Amino acid sequence: MESCCPAVDFPGRATFVAAIDAAVARGDTHAVTSALRQALCGLIRDPSVELPACVHEPITDHYARRELYRSPAHGYSVVAMTWGPGQGTPLHDHSGLWCVEGVWHGELEITQYELLEQAGDRFRFRGAGGMHAGPGSAGSLIPPHEYHTIRNTSPDQVAVSLHIYQAEMACCTRFQPQAGGWYVRESAALPADQAA
């Protein structure tokens, strides 16, 4: 478990951090996330940037979250996620933080949800479109449009994605499905797996 800023080294790390820093310096949320999507697409295709080998190793009983970098100046957090065949998330939010996510390797199915109504701890959602994202694609989540699931639907391939969060995301809210499109909220800690 990583409890403070990680110091994970990998080829191209300086290029990687400089590209993200430049995007984050853009100012407002839409400009930042748009610049980050472009930066992330470029980094995924940049042969000089090679993520640490550990990100290609799935963990048997859960998808792996390995924090690769946290910016001392800007506070953003970069997490690599490794999805074994069939691994995925329940419906969840992002604690109000913006996030840009890119597929580094393999393919992921991302489904967005729209919040229709809330009654106490019960929430009703409607699926609002899904996509299969392949290597080199990147998308952003900007609250309040932050509800989604991610799944590796491949029967035999590992997928790796990179997530740049506005700040460290140590917990979020998950939604457990009930009848009729309703879900019950539960808070969830998001522990980090050891990187490298």
Ligand SMILES: [Fe+2]
């Ligand atoms: Fe997410």
